[in-house]
Each structure stands twice: as C-alpha cells, then as structure tokens.
Amino acid sequence: MQDITKINLISAEMLRQQIDNNPDLIMINVLSEKYYNDCHIKGSIHIAFENLLEKVSSWDKDKDIVVYCATSTCDRSKKAYQLMQDLGFVNLSEYAGGIKEWFIKGYETSGSCALPYLHEPAN
DSSP: OGGGGGGGGGOOOHHHHHHHOOOOOOOEEEEEEEHHOOEEEOOOOEGGGGHHHHHHTOTTTEEEEEESSSSSOOOOHHHHHHHHHHTTOOOOEETTHHHHHHHTTTEEEOOOOSGGGGSSOOO
C-alpha cells in the first residue's frame, strides 16, 4: 500500500470547478447503496467499496477520477484512493469532505438527502 500522506486531496470548491470544466471527470461514491441512493453528488456513480477492485481494475488508468464517501471522518474514500493508486490510477483525487460537506454547502445533489447524519451539526 502507498503512504496515505501522499493522497491528492480536492476541496469542495475545486471539485465544483472540475465538474464544470471536465466533462470526462468520473466521481465515485464508495458508500453502500442505501447511502448512495439517499444522497450523492449529482453526476457521480456508485461503486460500493467492497466491489471497487472488480469494477475498476480494467478501466483506463489515466481517467480523471475523484472518490468520496460520507463525511471527513469516513475512511472508505481514503481506502478506495489507496486501492486505486495501487492498481496504477494516476489522475486520482479524494474529496475527503464527503457528501455531508457537499450537501451542507448547498451544492447540487441527487436523492432525498433525508438520512439523519446529513442534518447533524458538525463536531
């Protein structure tokens, strides 16, 4: 595994710019289907962390990809980043704020966004 200190982090604002300027950008929500269906960044795809290896191993390693999960304390996106980096993906970023930060900032989402964790105050 790669050293996690070498993760290429992207902020919510930087991700919004990427979405606007890069039509080929792939955003992967690595949460369970229940969480993805409730609320995700509009245009993102769902690949649960448990299925990531089998789903992306044959992809072009040069694709622009952002992985994200629920909150800044969720570690699934970090693990997904590490896995994909180990597979040889080179244009990879992690949006560590997760869907909760995205939702709180009022950025475009899909789903009802009704799960309680999205509405709890930040610690």
